[in-house]
Amino acid sequence: MSSHRAPDIDRRAAEHLLAGRPAGHATRPLAAALRAAAAPAHPEELSGERAAMTAFAAAHLDPVPEPRRPSVLKSTLAKILTVKAAVILAAAAGTGGVVLASTSGVLPAPWTDSPADPPAVTTPQHPSSGKPADAGKPDQQGKDPSPSMAGLCNAYEAKVKENPGKALESPAFTALITAAGGKDGVDEYCDAVAAGKEPGHSGDPHGKPSDHPKPDHPENGSGNGNGSGGKPDDHPAAPSGRAHTPDSSPEIGDPTAVPPSGVPTPPAPGS
Amino acid sequence: MTAVQSAGDLSAAVRAARDGNEEAFRVLYREVQPALLRYLRGLVGEDAEDIASETWLQIARDIRSFRDEGVGFRGWAVTTARHRALDHMRRRQRRPAAGLSADLLVDLPNEHDTAEAAIRLESTNATIALIATLPRDQAEAVLLRVVVGLDAESAARVMGKRPGAVRTAAWRGLRRLATRLDGPAPDVAAHGVTPAGHRAPKGSR
Numbered sequence: 199m200s201s202h203r204a205p206d207i208d209r210r211a212a213e214h215l216l217a218g219r220p221a222g223h224a225t226r227p228l229a230a231a232l233r234a235a236a237a238p239a240h241p242e243e244l245s246g247e248r249a250a251m252t253a254f255a256a257a258h259l260d261p262v263p264e265p266r267r268p269s270v271l272k273s274t275l276a277k278i279l280t281v282k283a284a285v286i287l288a289a290a291a292g293t294g295g296v297v298l299a300s301t302s303g304v305l306p307a308p309w310t311d312s313p314a315d316p317p318a319v320t321t322p323q324h325p326s327s328g329k330p331a332d333a334g335k336p337d338q339q340g341k342d343p344s345p346s347m348a349g350l351c352n353a354y355e356a357k358v359k360e361n362p363g364k365a366l367e368s369p370a371f372t373a374l375i376t377a378a379g380g381k382d383g384v385d386e387y388c389d390a391v392a393a394g395k396e397p398g399h400s401g402d403p404h405g406k407p408s409d410h411p412k413p414d415h416p417e418n419g420s421g422n423g424n425g426s427g428g429k430p431d432d433h434p435a436a437p438s439g440r441a442h443t444p445d446s447s448p449e450i451g452d453p454t455a456v457p458p459s460g461v462p463t464p465p466a467p468g469s
Numbered sequence: 470m471t472a473v474q475s476a477g478d479l480s481a482a483v484r485a486a487r488d489g490n491e492e493a494f495r496v497l498y499r500e501v502q503p504a505l506l507r508y509l510r511g512l513v514g515e516d517a518e519d520i521a522s523e524t525w526l527q528i529a530r531d532i533r534s535f536r537d538e539g540v541g542f543r544g545w546a547v548t549t550a551r552h553r554a555l556d557h558m559r560r561r562q563r564r565p566a567a568g569l570s571a572d573l574l575v576d577l578p579n580e581h582d583t584a585e586a587a588i589r590l591e592s593t594n595a596t597i598a599l600i601a602t603l604p605r606d607q608a609e610a611v612l613l614r615v616v617v618g619l620d621a622e623s624a625a626r627v628m629g630k631r632p633g634a635v636r637t638a639a640w641r642g643l644r645r646l647a648t649r650l651d652g653p654a655p656d657v658a659a660h661g662v663t664p665a666g667h668r669a670p671k672g673s674r
Contacts, residue, residue: 206644217614225647238588246522249522
């Protein structure tokens with residue numbers, strides 16, 4: 199059939215070929231094949247780039263971000279994560295049902311239904327509230343949590359499917375656990391975030407819900423603009439770091455209660 | 470795509486990606502994904518794309534904790550992919566039978582293809598499919614050395630074998646490949662495919 203026999207490749211010739219060096223005339227067909235195997239990237243081979251980048255963005259949400267370009271970063275992440283991550287992660291998990299359901303608003307109402315969320319809490323719960331350290335940090339995660347939290351929830355849900363027991367052990371979810379008030383509350387919290395951002399879409403490119411309290415304190419019930427549920431640490435201090443009193447109610451009549459990140463807060467009903 | 474020439478670039482990109490730099494991660498993806506995908510194709514065939522996607526999800530998550538333990542980012546990435554591929558094969562109870570169809574054989578590169586000519590995707594895939602017909606340790610050894618660009622020591626670490634064993638496996642693999650390239654396999658001949666070297670020229674020459 200073939201006019202010549204296959205070359206008898208010795209170990210030395212093999213090492214040459216493995217390193218991409220020529221090893222004599224007889225091995226030219228093999229060398230050509232190995233060249234093809236090691237060819238530069240074909241564009242078709244990079245089709246998963248977007249999914250990989252989205253996964254990277256989701257995995258690298260800092261629990262406590264450095265003070266760096268907050269509004270651009272957060273709004274970008276919000277856009278990427280709320281839309282793409284759900285799709286990608288759903289695809290990766292093979293079943294889109296859970297993720298889609300949790301972002302489409304079919305889950306129970308966000309802030310008041312959960313037994314773990316006593317409504318109408320009016321006194322500060324977190325020992326950290328009112329601490330000067332809190333008031334002075336303009337870019338703390340908790341101040342503008344919604345976009346990042348939605349992303350973290352998406353990442354969390356994906357991780358749970360993969361490894362239910364250990365999902366929350368990742369330091370990436372520290373902020374999520376803190377916001378949810380503990381590991382046990384994360385599921386409910388993420389349900390609430392998913393349901394809470396859906397109605398009305400709010401038209402806010404930053405994805406910041408304007409009609410209910412900050413989602414990092416879901417227990418801060420009744421909400422919806424009456425202002426009575428406000429806790430001191432809900433209200434970001436002005437960048438000057440001036441102290442604010444625990445009973446101040448910046449949503450009404452406090453024009454300085456604007457997140458220092460540069461995300462504009464819609465005007466309160468009373469102002 | 471050779472490991473040697475871009476090793477320096479990669480370590481800088483790895484450092485930046487560990488700090489959360491997206492563009493650095495993109496560099497890593499573009500640099501490593503083709504080899505990763507081809508390696509997986511040699512192990513699990515058509516499921517390679519899925520395993521590669523899963524692998525990158527894991528890499529994206531775990532890169533912060535990546536510590537170079539001698540095999541570099543490439544070796545780490547390919548080890549991650551390997552674990553997933555082995556899990557996959559365990560679930561399937563076996564490695565998918567690597568058949569080399571007549572169509573694929575036609576796409577094998579020609580010895581007259583010059584190094585300068587652009588290598589087509591089909592040629593690459595046909596060669597990977599040919600390598601996939603080797604016994605697994607030989608296929609892996611060849612792929613890790615040639616496609617991923619690892620040296621024998623790194624490839625051995627990835628495979629959990631001694632370097633000498635990997636050298637031998639790669640050598641045997643190459644001998645077998647050379648034999649298969651020399652003449653058509655019997656089942657392929659039955660399909661009436663002309664032997665390699667007598668194919669009609671195609672692509673750019």
